[in-house]
Amino acid sequence: MLDLRWLVFVPVVGAAACASAPVPAERLASAEAALRSAAEVGAERTPQAALHLKMARDQIAEARNLIKSGDTELAGSVLARAQIDAELSLALAREDEARAKATAAIEEARTLRSDAHHAP
C-alpha cells in the first residue's frame, strides 16, 4: 500500500521553490511576531539564542529597507531567513529554560533519594 501522508510536506518544498508567494507585509508581520516571542522568553539571556535574535532583528531591518525601495522579492527572501532565525532563537531560549528546570528536578530527586538512604 502506498503511504501518501508525506505529501503534506509538499507545500513546504513548493513554497521554498517559489519565494515570492506570500505577500511581504504578511511575512514582515509574522517575522516580527516571532521576534517578539523570542524576546519575551528571554532569548537575550542565552548566548546562542541571543545570536539568532540579533540575526533576525538585523534581517527584519534590512527587509524594511528593501520594501521601502520596492525590492519586494529580495525582501521576501530576507524575511524567510528572519522568520526562521526568530523561531530558532525562541526554541534555543526555551531549551535553556527546560534544561534548567530538568536539572533542578533531577537534583531534588537525587537529594531526597540520598536522604532516604541515610534515614534512621
Add this chain to the structure above:
Amino acid sequence: MFPRTMLSSLALGISVTLLTCAAGCAATVPSPELVAARSAYARVQVSEAQQLVPAEVLAAHQSLMAAEKAFQEDPGSPHTRDLGYIAQRRAQLAEARGAIAADQRDSTQAEKDVDQLRRWDEKRTKAALSETRAEVSAQATKLAAREQQLTDEQRARRVAEKRAADALASLHELASVKEEERGMVITLNGAVLFVTNQATLLPIARERLQQVADALAENPHGNITIEGYTDSTGAQALNEELSLKRAEAVRGFLVEHGIDAGRVRAKGYGPARPVADNKTPEGRANNRRVEIVVEKSR
C-alpha cells in the same frame, strides 16, 4: 508516523542523484550554506530528536532535499543559497526542539520520582509515628491496669480491716475486751459459760463462743492462750484441775469452729491471779472466769 524505510529510501535516492550528478556534471563546490546544512542535519539524525520530534526531523530533511535540488539545478543562485540557509536553520530547530522534549521528559520523570520519594518518606514517618503511639498506648494501658490493681488491693484491704474492726466491736458486746501488755484479753464469765463446778459448756455459751470464734477468725494473727480461773473456795488442786478442764473445753470449741489448733493452747491457773476480792460473792463470781488472750502479732 513516517516509516523509517521511506526516509532511508529517500536518502538513498538523494545520494544516487548526487553521485550521478557528480559523475556527469562539472565539479561544483557546495556553498557554505549547503555544507553547514548537511552537517547540521547529520547531527540531528543521531540525536534524540529522531525519536522525540520525528515530524521536525522530517521537515528538516525536506528542507535539505529542497536545498540539494536547487543546488543541482542552479548552484550559485541567491535562491539556492537561501534554501541552504533555511535548511541549516531547520536542522538546528529540530535539534533544539528535540532537546526541549528530552528535558521535559526528564523533568516529568524526576518530578514523579520526587513525588514517590516524598510519599515513601511520609509513609515511613506515619509508620514510625503509629508505632510510637502504639507503644505509648500500651504503656498507658499497663499503667492503668496497675493503678486498678492497686486500687482493688487497697479496697480489699480496707474491707478486711473493716470486717476485723466490726468483729472486734461485736466482741465488746459479748464480753469484756481489754488491751493489755500481754495482748488483747477477752474475759468471759464462768457462770455464763459453764454448768456449776463442771467443765461442760452451756448452750448459751456455745452461741457466744461461736461469735468469739468468728471474731477471732477475722483477726487471724497472733497466738491464743485460753486461761481458766476459779475463785479461792475449795482445794487448790481441784480448782487448778477444773480451771484447766474449762480452758480446754473452750479451746476445743474454738478449734472445732475454725481456729487453727496450732495457734491455741489452754492453761489452768486455779485461784491464782484473782481480779476481784474473794471475800464477797460478787468478787468470787468475777474471779470465776475464762480469759482468752490474743497475743499481739507484731
